[in-house]
Amino acid sequence: MNFVSAKIRLFRIYSIVLAITGAFVLNCALGQPVSSDEAKTATANPNIPGLNQLDDSSSETSGSRTFNNRVDEAAKEIVEDLTGARSSAEAKELIEKIFSSEASKDVKYQAQKLSLRKLASLAEEEGRFEDAQQYLAVYVKRFPDDELIPVVLLNQGELYRKMGAYDLERQKCYDVIKAAQGVELDRDKYNLNYVKRAVLTAQINIAESFFDEAKKMPTKLAEMGFFNSVEQFQTLTKSVEQFQTLTNSVELLDQGSEFDGLELGELNNVDLSLKLIRALHELSISKRSKLSISKRGNKESIDADKQEVEKSFKEVHDEGDRFIKNYDAAATKKKGEVLYYVLHAIRNSNVAPSKISSELLKKFEDLYKLNKENDVKTLPWILKGAGELGQYFFQKGKDEKGKKDEKEESFENAKRVFEMHVELIAGGKGESEKLLEMLYGLQYAETLIDEKIKQNSLYNDTFNDVRGIVDYVKSGAKKIGLKLPLLSNLGEIGVDEDGDGRDAYDELLTGHSDTNPDNVPSRSEVDEKVKLKGVGNDAGGKDANEEKLFVTSDTAPDGFSDNEKLKNMVTQSIKYLKSQANIRYRHILPVLYNLGLCYENLSNIDEALTVFERIPAAVVKVNPLKGEFVDDAIFESPDTPLKFQVVKLLDNDLYPDAALVCHLGGDQKGGCCSYYR
Amino acid sequence: MEIKKGGVVRTIDDKNQIEDDKNELEIEHFLSLDSLLTQKHVGDGSLSLRLIRDMAVWRVNNLSWLSEFEDGLNDVNK
Numbered sequence: 001m002n003f004v005s006a007k008i009r010l011f012r013i014y015s016i017v018l019a020i021t022g023a024f025v026l027n028c029a030l031g032q033p034v035s036s037d038e039a040k041t042a043t044a045n046p047n048i049p050g051l052n053q054l055d056d057s058s059s060e061t062s063g064s065r066t067f068n069n070r071v072d073e074a075a076k077e078i079v080e081d082l083t084g085a086r087s088s089a090e091a092k093e094l095i096e097k098i099f100s101s102e103a104s105k106d107v108k109y110q111a112q113k114l115s116l117r118k119l120a121s122l123a124e125e126e127g128r129f130e131d132a133q134q135y136l137a138v139y140v141k142r143f144p145d146d147e148l149i150p151v152v153l154l155n156q157g158e159l160y161r162k163m164g165a166y167d168l169e170r171q172k173c174y175d176v177i178k179a180a181q182g183v184e185l186d187r188d189k190y191n192l193n194y195v196k197r198a199v200l201t202a203q204i205n206i207a208e209s210f211f212d213e214a215k216k217m218p219t220k221l222a223e224m225g226f227f228n229s230v231e232q233f234q235t236l237t238k239s240v241e242q243f244q245t246l247t248n249s250v251e252l253l254d255q256g257s258e259f260d261g262l263e264l265g266e267l268n269n270v271d272l273s274l275k276l277i278r279a280l281h282e283l284s285i286s287k288r289s290k291l292s293i294s295k296r297g298n299k300e301s302i303d304a305d306k307q308e309v310e311k312s313f314k315e316v317h318d319e320g321d322r323f324i325k326n327y328d329a330a331a332t333k334k335k336g337e338v339l340y341y342v343l344h345a346i347r348n349s350n351v352a353p354s355k356i357s358s359e360l361l362k363k364f365e366d367l368y369k370l371n372k373e374n375d376v377k378t379l380p381w382i383l384k385g386a387g388e389l390g391q392y393f394f395q396k397g398k399d400e401k402g403k404k405d406e407k408e409e410s411f412e413n414a415k416r417v418f419e420m421h422v423e424l425i426a427g428g429k430g431e432s433e434k435l436l437e438m439l440y441g442l443q444y445a446e447t448l449i450d451e452k453i454k455q456n457s458l459y460n461d462t463f464n465d466v467r468g469i470v471d472y473v474k475s476g477a478k479k480i481g482l483k484l485p486l487l488s489n490l491g492e493i494g495v496d497e498d499g500d501g502r503d504a505y506d507e508l509l510t511g512h513s514d515t516n517p518d519n520v521p522s523r524s525e526v527d528e529k530v531k532l533k534g535v536g537n538d539a540g541g542k543d544a545n546e547e548k549l550f551v552t553s554d555t556a557p558d559g560f561s562d563n564e565k566l567k568n569m570v571t572q573s574i575k576y577l578k579s580q581a582n583i584r585y586r587h588i589l590p591v592l593y594n595l596g597l598c599y600e601n602l603s604n605i606d607e608a609l610t611v612f613e614r615i616p617a618a619v620v621k622v623n624p625l626k627g628e629f630v631d632d633a634i635f636e637s638p639d640t641p642l643k644f645q646v647v648k649l650l651d652n653d654l655y656p657d658a659a660l661v662c663h664l665g666g667d668q669k670g671g672c673c674s675y676y677r
Numbered sequence: 678m679e680i681k682k683g684g685v686v687r688t689i690d691d692k693n694q695i696e697d698d699k700n701e702l703e704i705e706h707f708l709s710l711d712s713l714l715t716q717k718h719v720g721d722g723s724l725s726l727r728l729i730r731d732m733a734v735w736r737v738n739n740l741s742w743l744s745e746f747e748d749g750l751n752d753v754n755k
Contacts, residue, residue: 623703
């Protein structure tokens with residue numbers, strides 16, 4: 001706590017220093033260089049000399065009314081440009097133009113407000129939060145009765161949150177609530193709804209601020225923060241419902257609104273409810289964490305604390321159920337997140353053990369079904385839920401003592417969840433080795449292309465040789481949600497529709513058009529994209545570009561460079577597939593192992609073997625010297641520790657003499673046989 | 678020990694097969710997951726993956742032996 005107070009004090013001192021420098025920057029930006037003494041009084045005294053000078057427009061005494069109007073119109077146009085300025089430098093230039101013009105006092109007054117807000121928003125975008133804070137502070141000092149003050153204060157609060165000063169943020173939010181009461185209402189956009197929205201947004205920000213601050217604390221110390229956040233969100237949910245009843249306009253809340261360049265974000269029940277559930281979830285975890293300490297210390301109060309924790313998790317469960325029931329149309333990722341919290345809460349609540357399994361499985365199936373939406377942001381929630389639930393059932397199975405049926409039921413449930421988990425990552429039942437097979441397919445295709453390059457074959461012959469493999473890999477990748485875009489453009493190779501000497505593949509790669517002969521990519525542009533340099537095709541020590549230069553046009557058949565392009569596409573796809581295989585196998589292997597253990601505990605030895613064999617998976621291509629590959633046969637090297645068992649023979653038409661094997665011994669390091677060749 | 682292209686492997690599962698009748702294959706290409714299990718950085722998870730791989734191999738060998746043992750036991754009991 002002392003540390004926090006010291007931090008705040010330091011921050012306040014820092015703010016004063018910034019106030020001085022900020023005002024100086026502001027005055028300079030407005031084209032009014034001021035001395036540092038004047039800058040020091042900038043925030044304390046709203047009558048900044050530089051700005052006052054700007055207010056004293058000489059336009060009142062100059063020329064005719066028509067001339068004044070023209071000048072004002074020109075100044076307003078610059079103000080318009082200022083609204084769209086993309087950098088501080090650009091904004092400052094425009095501001096200087098406005099204030100050095102002969103525009104009227106009124107135009108300059110409005111421009112001052114916009115300038116400060118614009119400079120603040122640009123500073124925020126550029127990550128200069130202190131500067132942004134300073135511009136807004138000047139705004140609040142100079143225009144205390146402005147109707148935008150509540151939104152400006154909200155903006156200041158949000159800046160404080162970004163700076164990690166949560167208590168200052170909350171202070172600003174309370175200022176918003178106070179300031180909103182003083183806004184002079186009109187019948188246009190600054191009406192009663194505007195005030196209510198500003199107040200509601202401030203209240204939401206207070207709740208979020210408590211939550212964000214608590215999230216940064218150690219779990220055991222965060223309880224109070226989460227408790228405050230929950231309390232705020234609960235009050236807010238009711239307030240928003242009342243607000244909707246009063247205004248009878250849900251749309252008003254669902255859409256963010258803009259007030260002269262400042263935004264009031266969305267306020268809707270779905271988000272509020274989700275935030276409440278999130279806060280309840282964190283609060284429950286924090287309480288449980290505290291319980292684990294009291295277990296070690298004071299045993300007498302355990303029961304009361306335990307009940308408190310169970311009650312807290314029950315609230316998450318109830319709120320989650322309500323969310324799912326009321327907001328069926330909510331975004332998939334939001335439903336996924338809520339279902340995950342519900343699953344977590346059920347596991348920690350005091351539901352009867354006999355009921356808990358079926359309820360958990362039902363909720364998990366609901367969560368699993370969301371995967372059909374193919375939303376990448378939902379998948380992490382499903383995977384997290386699957387991993388934790390599988391472990392929960394597995395542990396339960398291990399912990400059950402003497403109750404054979406319950407033990408079996410738990411392992412059966414764990415098996416079911418782990419199987420679904422593998423399917424989520426691998427794309428289908430028993431498909432965990434599919435990625436390895438696809439990777440082998442492309443490597444094999446690469447070998448075939450190399451042979452064709454050596455033989456100077458025509459592109460069509462080469463392409464026909466690998467077409468089957470490429471199509472097979474492409475469709476396999478699609479099934480598990482991977483895209484291999486380079487393999488989709490094979491038809492573009494060798495097709496030159498506009499006759500400019502570059503085929504559709506080159507043009508596509510470099511962003512040119514194959515229907516416009518004047519739009520031709522240069523050789524170097526193509527080479528850069530194709531990245532042929534350094535991609536050696538053979539062991540000749542020359543890279544593909546050098547070899548291409550070496551082969552004269554008289555000796556090289558037409559299809560030669562097209563074959564290299566094809567090889568490049570395959571090489572790039574291999575690289576991508578390898579990175580994906582790395583990621584996916586890291587997730588799959590532990591789950592597969594747990595799945596195997598479940599089968600083992602269920603005394604299903606054959607299934608357990610099938611699963612365990614998929615972990616040390618490999619693909620082997622052989623040259624049969626005597627006999628051939630046989631399903632389930634075990635092979636061993638007479639002079640090295642290599643030993644493997646054939647698990648599945650691969651399609652002989654696509655991959656002759658190749659099989660998926662379980663690698664039972666021997667290392668593969670480097671050289672032609674390793675994973676990374 | 679590295680697995681080299683051109684290495685030869687033979688079947689070992691058929692006990693009745695005499696040495697000369699064993700299938701003999703020359704390895705042309707070997708693609709495995711082992712690079713995932715090679716530690717590049719401390720704490721990158723490779724160690725636990727390698728452990729999982731080794732435990733899986735141990736279990737395959739163990740369960741295969743158990744399966745054969747039970748088959749043999751059943752034959753004796755017949």
